[in-house]
Amino acid sequence: MGSGGKRKSNDTVRINRPIKRDSGTGTGGGGNGGGGGGRPRDINVMCPPAFEVGIKPPKSYPDGTLVTVKKDELLVQGESVGKLSEKQLEMMIECGGEGIQYTGKVVNKGNKAYARFEQRV
Amino acid sequence: MHASSKGSDDDSQQSLFSLACDAAEFAPHVHPDELRSVRHSCAGRGRRDVVTCQDEYRDEFVEEVGTLDMSVIDLKGVTFPLDTFLPVVPHGMFDRDASEIPYPVVGVMLNDILTKRVSTRHDYYYLPEDTDIDTGVLNRSIFTGKRVILLTCGQDILIETMWWKRHELELFKKIGSIGFLAVTGMNFSIFSGECPFSHALNTMKGLRYCETLDQLGVWAVPHIYAINAPQRERWKDLLNARPHIRLVTINTQLQRTRKRDIRELIQTVEHLLENTRVSILLHGRGIGLSPRAKKAYVSRLHYAASGPLKSAVIRKDKSPSEYIQIFVSRLTAAL
DSSP states (O other), X not given: OOEESOXXXXXXXXXXXXXXXXXXXXXXXXXXXXXXXXXOOOHHHHSOSEEEEEEOOSSOOOTXXXXXXETTEEEXXXXXXXXXXXXXXXXXXXXXXXXXOEEEEEEEETXXXXXXXXXXX | OOTTOOSXXXXXXXXXXXXXXXXXXXXXXXXXXXXXXXXXXXXXXXXXXXXXXXXXXXXXXHHHHSOSOGGGOOOOOOOOOOOXXXXXXXXXXXXXXXXXXXXXXXXXXXXXXXXXXXXXXXXXXXXXXXXXXXXXXXXXXXXXXXXXXXXXOOOHHHHHHHHHTHHHHTHHHHHHHHTOSEEEOOOOOEETTSOHHHHHXXXXXXXXXXXXXXXXXXXXXXXXXXXXXXXXXXXXXXXXXXXXXXXXXXXXXXXXXXXXXXXXHHHHHHHHHHHSOOEEEEESOOTTOXXXXXXXXXXXXXXXXXXXXXXXXXXXXXXXXXXXXXXXXXXXTTO
């Protein structure tokens, strides 16, 4: 992307482990996550820098209010505001296994509210 | 994260992170002085943006490029006379008439030759997983009768993903088959304050990209980022050892406002001009270079930019040719 003293904050990437090509099996080595053989997974697809989940809080919370996750439940100040889908929950668990964790915060857009999860640096 | 990255890589003030950096293991391909500028932890980074000296898989990354020794790289270094200005054709002009751009040689960006381009998702750049190289891109009308240089520059997510998937995508074979006049090296990022191992690794990735294309008979133009004196010296040594490499390129698109970044860029450009025989294709802006340097090295400085043609597409108040004329007259005003 560039050089200098400051990266662009919207251009972030996790560097994937190199794909080994010497096995001759075509299964590929290296790669990331998931375990086993098969095509290595792109960590940036597997664990996006950010994602959002629609929530329905009983009252409105200001932008930036912390969202916590308990199993698949989303909590704001101890109150349940929604759930992660099965796919999202699976993703958070898999990414956690890769050392990637997310922080959730409330984001209001018009009359809708979202839990926005971003990777912790 | 970025608050501590304000220092220049040539500053002498040392941070605690520099004391914990292990990149000196890679001397002489990393100079001990480079460690002094480390301002982020090399541990626990999770390969976010860079691979550091303390990454558990760092040896796999070194193995991938073979060595961090730049001197093993050789390129044929074909030459072709370039105008002072190289107009870079934006995607929005691909179906326009070639006569609208009064230049025989034009540039095109990597992102613009993909079947699906980089977009944003939740405020971050994102590259669609099923993207591919459009090998028919030069059949678009704007390129009729023109020689085209592929500028392999772009966002980190684009560059790093294309590199990682290069075998799966048959990247080199496809790029080599398109018929570009030349292809520039990938601009793997080099930011001050980050682990110098990552700098050396990224430099080698860019060179290996060029080398592989070169082996396929493509004129590959090395891309240079150098943000401190040892890095400038290594590039100087490589170019003097390979005098047949007559053209290099530097992407300057990020050097817009930060004075320190512009100063580093100028130092690199002037160091190469004064100590080697290469010509330099500056991709982005030519700002900051002294009129003296511009004049002294006029025949060795070339400028690539998409700004004029993008202005023509977006504003529509002047022709592409008129916008190019304005841009070029600014570039040459100091001469």
